[in-house]
Amino acid sequence: MEVIGRRARDRVRSLCAPFGAAAVLAAAVTCLAVVDPHEPGHYPACPLYYLTGLYCPGCGALRAVHDLAHADLAGAARMNLLFVFCVPVVITLWTRWALRSWQGRPTRPDIARPAYLWGLLAVAAVFGVVRNTPFGQFLAP
Structure with missing residues (x-):
């Protein structure tokens, strides 16, 4: 009987990290849903945009x-x-994290592989450059 209780406690404990992250994210989204960032003065300006x-x-x-x-x-x-x-990528990764935690399987940091990080950095850099060009104006906020 004690073994079942311990297993259940371990499963619940393993979900603390993914659900804690989800709670913090939900609080941030709620704040952004209530306080409109489209209104000037509610949030600080992007430092890069402000300076350049x-x-x-x-x-x-x-x-x-x-x-x-x-x-x-x-x-x-x-x-x-x-x-x-x-x-959707972040939601998929979070779901995978929560599911693997619930199953008691180790969460492998697949997203932290150098090739993925360099790829993400390259996509972000290209996006940042293109949105500042005349033909990429449709990407500017």
């Missing part, structure tokens, strides 16, 4: 989160298309 007038790959992400929280997919895509494409 150039959009970084993350510019518009807060507004995209706000739009997604209000079920406005088109508005979110207009703010930061790269971010919108990354949301």
